[in-house]
Amino acid sequence: MRDLFSGYLNLHNLDRTLVLDILAAWRAGSVGGIPERMIACAPDQVRISPDIWTQNECLTNLVLPAFEAAIKLPDLWNTIGTETEFSTLATECDGLPHTVDRGPDQPVLIALNWEGSPDDVICLAHEVAHAVQIILSDHKQMPPLAREVCAFLGELLVIAHARTAAPDLYPTLCDVWRRENDDYLGSDIDLLAVALADPQAQYHYRQNYPVARLAAIELFNRGSGEWLRQFFASGRDGMRHIPIEKLANRAGDIANYLPAMPRSEPETPAIDAYRSLGAMALIDIDYWEGQSETRIEDYYADLLRHLQDQTAFVALNEQRKPIGYATWSKSALGGGCTLTRQAAPFGDHLALQRALERHLGDMAGMTARHNRSARQEQVAW
Known part of the structure; x- marks a missing residue:
């Protein structure tokens, strides 16, 4: 069922028309954009070099404090330390960073490479968000779209936290986030649009990213609170927390760009x-x-x-x-x-x-x- 895009829609209880409306709302500028809680800032040249801030230091000083503050989990460091395991991607292969749920009896595996760049900080935030979601959901599998909303929310939570915790890094993280939209809200939207037009289209995991990215922005603008912890812990019920209809309804919120019509002239x-x-x-x-x-x-x-x-x-x-x-x-x-x-x-x-x-x-x-x-x-x- 999951091999076909139609099966993917059924898995998420999604209506094709609603997804089309969300894409129409994005094209009209009614959804997406810079989140309200992030200021527009010029990109900076600040970089974290491995000898200044290691992966573990970034995790300890920035990523986990951001999650602890937003999800209200004061002991998150001990949870991540005991229930996750980090590994490095093989340099000879073209593997992408990923997080794997190996079951309740084994630590969650987070695989990524670390060179100390701002891109690596965003990647670490994304994958740790996956791990937090798996752990809080007690390893109950969450639908892929909801899972990616959690990961994109994790990115935004870390960026927002960096505004005060790492102000020199904050502008660069904002720039990375905007640059990544070229894929998530560019080529990935094209991939999703093609699938929506063809009932026999094959499912590809990147088809999750456009709607997940837009939904994460919408939820991030809501602010933190108990709802955020409930969402990360919702497991199979994750789609109940995604504002699909709210995003789709924005398709009608399009600014009227048309010019004014001249008054009628009876002679012409x-x-x-x-x-x-x-x-x-x-x-x-x-x-x-x-x-x-x-x-x-x-x-x-x-x-x-x-x-x-x-x-x-x-x-x-x-x-x-x-x-x-x-x-x-x-x-x-x-x-x-x-x-x-x-x-x-x-x-x-x-x-x-x-x-x-x-x-x-x-x-x-x-x-x-x-x-x-x-x-x-x-x-x-």
Whole structure:
């Protein structure tokens, strides 16, 4: 089941549409970004050299104190010391840092290389977070996505702690975190998007990283508290703590970048019509749902027909910026209309409907047709 990406979605009880909405929210700038508790700072050239700060010193002076303060575990050092084991990756192989749960009877294995760079500090924070999650969960396996949220939270907790515990290092850690987003929120998002588009796509572990990264930022902004310890200890129930729907709902929180529409000019109705056509096309570029599969010539012909039949309406806000549009068909018998499309990519769905009601007036029998719904027709108002 886990070999296919569809099996991965089932394992995490994830809906494909919700994940698509999260990616749409990220592209719109509604999720992600620099966490609220991290200040934007210019990268510094400070590095930790092995002769100044060893891996054990970094663990003792920075990483574990960060976790102890955030998760409220004052004796974490003894726990890590007795229930984990560190090893070095073989230099001749291309192995990646990793943490392995070898069962409750053996220490958790953390494998990484240490050269004393800021990248190594972030890596140590990530892998120790995995180990803390395994130990607090009493070795009950956590779903991969939730597991990576814990690890990314660990990175952010250590960076935030460094602001006071290692202020010379803090700007560089911020820079490492931003640089790593080029992969986690770059090539890995492409990998996830491809899988979401293909029901037969194969599962790859890096498909966890984009949503996990965004969820970690969201949870980090919440601050520390008992919920954080409960999350790390939740094991198989880890997904209950991930704000999947909250992130997906941000897809509608898109800033309206469209220019204001000029006022109508009665002497040039054709220009007004083409302005409306252009506005609807720009709206669909952001909204895309249900139109991305349409051929461009069919899309153009359909909107032009609606404009000619006066069955299209573009709603404007107070600044005369387009906030959405609707199209409808008139009943052949008269006395009723069926909405064929309502698109409001900037979250103004209610404002669009209210403006449409005012435009059409009190129309009995108004229905809405949803091509992707099991109920083909639904009452609109």
